[in-house]
Amino acid sequence: MSERSVPAATSRRAVLGGGLAALGGVLLLSGCKASGASDGGDAGGLTGQAAISGLESIICAAPYVIAADKFYGPQGIDATNVHVAGGTDTVRAILAKSPAGSAATISAILAYQGGAKNLRVIGGGFNRPSVVFVSKKGAGIASPADLAGKKIGIAGTGSPVEFFANLAVTSAGLTPGKDAEIVTVGDYASVWPAVAEGVVDLGALVPPQSTQVEVGGEGEIAIESSSLTSDWADVCICTTAEELERNPSGLKAWMSSVGQALDLIREKPTEAAGIWGKALELDPEVAEAALASVPKDAWTLDISEPFLTSPAKAAVELGLAESDDIEGLYDSSVLDSL
Numbered sequence: 169m170s171e172r173s174v175p176a177a178t179s180r181r182a183v184l185g186g187g188l189a190a191l192g193g194v195l196l197l198s199g200c201k202a203s204g205a206s207d208g209g210d211a212g213g214l215t216g217q218a219a220i221s222g223l224e225s226i227i228c229a230a231p232y233v234i235a236a237d238k239f240y241g242p243q244g245i246d247a248t249n250v251h252v253a254g255g256t257d258t259v260r261a262i263l264a265k266s267p268a269g270s271a272a273t274i275s276a277i278l279a280y281q282g283g284a285k286n287l288r289v290i291g292g293g294f295n296r297p298s299v300v301f302v303s304k305k306g307a308g309i310a311s312p313a314d315l316a317g318k319k320i321g322i323a324g325t326g327s328p329v330e331f332f333a334n335l336a337v338t339s340a341g342l343t344p345g346k347d348a349e350i351v352t353v354g355d356y357a358s359v360w361p362a363v364a365e366g367v368v369d370l371g372a373l374v375p376p377q378s379t380q381v382e383v384g385g386e387g388e389i390a391i392e393s394s395s396l397t398s399d400w401a402d403v404c405i406c407t408t409a410e411e412l413e414r415n416p417s418g419l420k421a422w423m424s425s426v427g428q429a430l431d432l433i434r435e436k437p438t439e440a441a442g443i444w445g446k447a448l449e450l451d452p453e454v455a456e457a458a459l460a461s462v463p464k465d466a467w468t469l470d471i472s473e474p475f476l477t478s479p480a481k482a483a484v485e486l487g488l489a490e491s492d493d494i495e496g497l498y499d500s501s502v503l504d505s506l
Contacts, residue, residue, distance in 0.1 A: 255271045259287065290406065
């Protein structure tokens with residue numbers, strides 16, 4: 169199966185009228201039409217609102233921004249991408265109204281195990297953990313073995329970030345809370361200031377935030393979570409069983425545009441960075457460096473059971489789930505048709 173790509177958004181601050189009520193209290197930001205898309209009717213592709221979790225982070229934003237800018241129109245996609253604040257709310261949006269979207273894999277798994285048995289994972293988009301641990305330059309932290317006696321700052325608990333912080337500590341034979349401390353420092357915007365001010369020794373970030381720190385010369389990436397585990401899908405493309413039955417051709421067209429955007433990131437990163445960076449108001453150097461920091465094979469629509477099983481086991485380790493059973497969640501029919 170050939171490697172493919174993902175969809176996009178441009179207006180980061182627009183609030184969609186009626187979106188809050190329509191999606192059960194989920195605030196939708198960053199609505200944008202596909203370039204060249206019509207204002208109504210079924211153009212033979214996907215219509216409505218594609219719910220994208222963390223549209224301003226590298227794992228979700230880049231391919232979706234690029235697809236809406238460059239590929240939605242030619243594929244007949246008359247859809248709007250919307251940013252949803254978190255993975256749980258993204259899944260809720262997909263179950264309630266959005267025909268498809270991209271959510272944190274752990275969130276999709278927890279929703280499915282929690283009773284949303286009509287939820288389906290139909291593709292990947294980013295088959296790597298995106299979390300990196302950033303320290304001040306010259307801090308002398310280069311591997312998990314250097315974490316003894318150190319304090320790690322994270323944004324929130326019960327998340328993949330906490331899982332990877334724990335994994336970094338335990339992979340060196342250390343005990344969290346005893347040999348190394350993991351502390352919550354607020355939201356993502358608070359992580360680097362906590363490191364810079366010496367509150368913690370290193371902090372967990374994702375690109376492009378981590379890239380901005382590195383390119384600016386203030387800090388350096390000490391540990392990458394991708395070095396700690398394999399077969400991990402940070403995000404996954406989701407829809408419902410009902411949408412799969414109702415509109416397989418629309419989902420296929422949308423997934424094709426997603427694939428084209430992913431191809432562009434892998435094959436023409438400078439062009440891809442230009443589109444994405446402009447939409448997120450990033451410095452061109454930061455945008456290109458952020459895309460380059462991701463292994464090319466992570467940018468793919470393809471996904472398989474092992475990439476879902478690892479996050480499912482992580483959810484159990486975090487105490488968020490009692491079982492890692494995900495039987496019935498993955499449906500490969502759209503990918504198989506591409």
